[in-house]
Amino acid sequence: MTTTENSPIVDQVVAAPTYLADIRFFFRPEDVEHMAAMGIDLGSYDGVKRNALAIYAQTSPPNSHMPPDAEGKWSAERSQTFRNWVLNGFPLGTVTPDEPPPIVTPPTRIRKDVTTLSDAEFELLKTAFTGVMARDPGAPDSYFAIAGQHGLPEKWCLHHENRYNPWHRQYLRIFEDALRSVPGCEEVTLPYWDIATGLPDRLQQPPFDEYVLPADPGATAQPPLTGFFPYTTERSLPDEIAQTVQDFGILDDIATSLTQSLWGASDVSGYQDFSIQAHDGGHGAIGPTMGNQFVASFDPVFWFFHANLDRLWLSWQTRVGATTLAGFRTTLGQDPDWPTDPLNGALPPFSATADQTIQTDVSYDRLDVVSPAEGAMENLTGNIEVGRTFAFRSANPVSVRVKGIDRLNIPGSFVVSLLADGEPIAKRFFFQPDDPRRCETCAQHGTVNIDFRMAHDQLVDRTLSVRIDVPGRSEEIGTAFPLAQAGSPTINARLLVQEA
Structure with a gap:
């Protein structure tokens, strides 16, 4: 068995490996640092995917060139797992948490x-x-x-x-x-x-x-x-x-x-x-x-x-x-x-x-870390590369995004409400200064989105609308802020998909 700084790696062939569950742990910090100096990124999904064929060629036993030290050499099982990942289309996957999680830095x-x-x-x-x-x-x-x-x-x-x-x-x-x-x-x-x-x-x-x-x-x-x-x-x-x-x-x-x-x-x-x-x-x-x-x-x-x-x-x-x-x-x-x-x-x-x-x-004294049996990790998204297999799950929520809010026009923190048949079914608060145009960070991120994850039955066959309120300015402008002055944001509603 070989170990990395993050997770133990058992060298057995994995038929359907993913980057987040398996492949990312194949590269030690010293491997990542060494290859980064040569312009090759082994520390990210995109970097490994981009260099996958070269990685496979350089690490395949019995005559591998990389890693250069004997301790870091890949086994035939690890090499086959990496090959399976390439042949399967480089799936990103989801995290499989360690149980118990490793302690990296002893706390002081x-x-x-x-x-x-x-x-x-x-x-x-x-x-x-x-x-x-x-x-x-x-x-x-x-x-x-x-x-x-x-x-x-x-x-x-x-x-x-x-x-x-x-x-x-x-x-x-x-x-x-x-x-x-x-x-x-x-x-x-x-x-x-x-x-x-x-x-x-x-x-x-x-x-x-x-x-x-x-x-x-x-x-x-x-x-x-x-x-x-x-x-x-x-x-x-x-x-x-x-x-x-x-x-x-x-x-x-x-x-x-x-x-x-x-x-x-x-x-x-x-x-x-x-x-x-x-x-x-x-x-x-x-x-x-x-x-x-x-x-x-x-x-x-x-x-x-x-x-x-x-x-x-x-x-x-x-x-x-x-x-x-x-x-x-x-x-x-x-x-x-x-x-x-x-x-x-x-x-x-x-x-x-x-x-x-x-x-x-x-x-x-307490970290909210649950075991895989208590709760699975997810990587739900609104789109996925066409070369990957994907699935819609009935339990997956609908993503409703109020997209393109011009925060710089809104004088202070504000509330975005999602209404169904005129009644609010979800609210989110956005925190910002009273004069966002004078805030350098705000100006760099002047257009923002607000995300809601909703169950299907909360939305289907109902009349939906959006409202923006500025609670701190009720005496000056009333709480309701005109959507047209907030950049005329749009609604983006999507079924969320996951890799099959």
């Missing part, structure tokens, strides 16, 4: 569910938060300054793009380090709030219930903004939050994200699309402050909410074998190069880059 920090902290741990957390909040707002490690990196005045917005998860993982680390810098709190870790449960009582008491801004965050913004000083963070009532979590389909999006075989892209497909939709919905569900990108990070619940999102990302990484950069690249599909040089994404204002966040020494 374990974050816990805030509801399970001991009384002593919770008191120490309160001390850490209080200490950071009490610092001079001009200090770079103060609560005001760190929160102001995401919101006003710095307004770094890396949402709805590849760097969203890496950026927030690094942001959590910066904040956690600030908590640890409070005397006596050197071992504190940032707990998470599982949004599938109600807002914990512990987050409804000081210093976690609200934050009173000690200075004007808009005074030094470019351009300066008014209206956020004096300012105290606001939330909806716990029962309202729980109801809106259901209304915005947040738990459905989380569940769907964790079953995706591919990382995908925001507005397109895969883990990232549904993860970011769940993120946006959570911001909208929690209340006025969290729903406003200018001030969301000042609400203390922001940190617990985002720690949970990072936990879910690590859960997905663990399940699909993506806890190393090499393993992560195998799940990237059509855009495998963004986390590697020379395209490696910077995470401003931090010095870290996206690739440095993939393998992490932070873990959680």
Whole structure:
């Protein structure tokens, strides 16, 4: 048996191998690195498919040239499996999770569910938060300054793009380090709030219930903004939050994200699309402050909410074998190069880059990693290469996409509702600043889509329509936003297919 960094590989012939379940594990990190220097990509589906015939010729025993070391040589069984993959038309397939998942980097920090902290741990957390909040707002490690990196005045917005998860993982680390810098709190870790449960009582008491801004965050913004000083963070009532979590389909999006075989892209497909939709919905569900990108990070619940999102990302990484950069690249599909040089994404204002966040020494007391018997991974799509066999399954949902929304015309976060016979049957919240045209990241991704996955019986023989609302502007324009001013978006409804 030969092993890779991601998964054990048993050298026996597989008659119907797929890339995600089998072939990607044939290439060790050193193989990928060595061949990348020669301009050959062995770390992604497209790269292996493009070079498949050369790979087969160079690795076939008994007179193989690659890999050059004896330990890496392919067996006849592995070579035959690769040949079967080529002859079968290079099927992508779905992830087959390892059970139990391998531990790649031993964690040095374990974050816990805030509801399970001991009384002593919770008191120490309160001390850490209080200490950071009490610092001079001009200090770079103060609560005001760190929160102001995401919101006003710095307004770094890396949402709805590849760097969203890496950026927030690094942001959590910066904040956690600030908590640890409070005397006596050197071992504190940032707990998470599982949004599938109600807002914990512990987050409804000081210093976690609200934050009173000690200075004007808009005074030094470019351009300066008014209206956020004096300012105290606001939330909806716990029962309202729980109801809106259901209304915005947040738990459905989380569940769907964790079953995706591919990382995908925001507005397109895969883990990232549904993860970011769940993120946006959570911001909208929690209340006025969290729903406003200018001030969301000042609400203390922001940190617990985002720690949970990072936990879910690590859960997905663990399940699909993506806890190393090499393993992560195998799940990237059509855009495998963004986390590697020379395209490696910077995470401003931090010095870290996206690739440095993939393998992490932070873990959680609980990861949502289920076994193959408990839940299969999927790779459902609206189209598939004509050379592959495919199937429609009666259990597969219908994908309804509100496509081509011009977000730059919409003044702030908004809600997209899918209506049947005039009644809403699904809603999604889109999180953005009040002036998206002044946001560099927003301007680069100015046209967006909203995805719904619906059961057939929710749609058939009903009159369907779409509505966009801007909740924060009800006094100025009313909540309903004219679809024509939102770029006249279209509806794209598709049956989802999978490889047969």
